[in-house]
Amino acid sequence: MKISEQIRTHRKSNKMSQQELADKLHISRQSISKWENGTALPSFANIVTISELFDVSLDELIKGDDNLKDHLEEKMEPSNVVGILSIAFPLAILIFILLSISHVGSNVIEDIRSLITMVSFLGVAFTLKWHYINKAFSKASFIWAVIFFIGLFMALMPAIEQGIVQAIVEEMKGIKGM
Structure with missing residues (x-):
């Protein structure tokens, strides 16, 4: 059975409207409608949440829907964390080397490190x-x-x-x- 039919069947058997399901998934009702009509496919995160919400195994939801399998395989890409770390570590080493060469005092380096830590934490906190x-x-x-x-x-x-x-x-x- 296709994922669109699975979602509709489980939603109705749990006596939920499209809006109620959308609210639980923090998405629009139109997204649920598109999934059930087969014009769009849910993300893997939404499939996992639907699986937990309806107490259905992922295997049961996904099996038999080749389009969904292809869609999920296309979406598999390296994590943003890998990209961020591959830039952050060399940049941090470069800054450390430049500060060491310029004979900046350890107090100044500590203040810069603290400032960078606080600014980056606030940036993450407000954009997450x-x-x-x-x-x-x-x-x-x-x-x-x-x-x-x-x-x-x-x-x-x-x-x-x-x-x-x-x-x-x-x-x-x-x-x-x-």
Whole structure:
């Protein structure tokens, strides 16, 4: 049975409208309609979610739909993480070498590293599609994420404290100079 028929059959047997299914998948009702009419195919992530939602195996959903199999195989491409890391590591090494050659003080290097870390974290935090992350997190991965962020915060604390102390010292110098 084709995926379009599978989705329609399972949706109706669970007494769900297209809109209700779309809301659970965080997509438009029109997408569900296109899937059920066979004019579009769902992504692998949506197939997995549908499988979990209707308590049906992936094998049962996908088997017999050669178009879907071809579509999923076309979509298989290297992860963005590989591309990002292949640029980030050489760039980080180059920056480290340039800073070492220019005889910049270790305090300045530490401040630059802290700034880059904070800016990149904020960039990721504001551009991440959190609803996908929320679906993907298990309790164990959530605990590891909390541990990671505690470690990150502890690593940044010396730089934050140094900045605060430096600001207070500068303020005190300004008061004494009056």
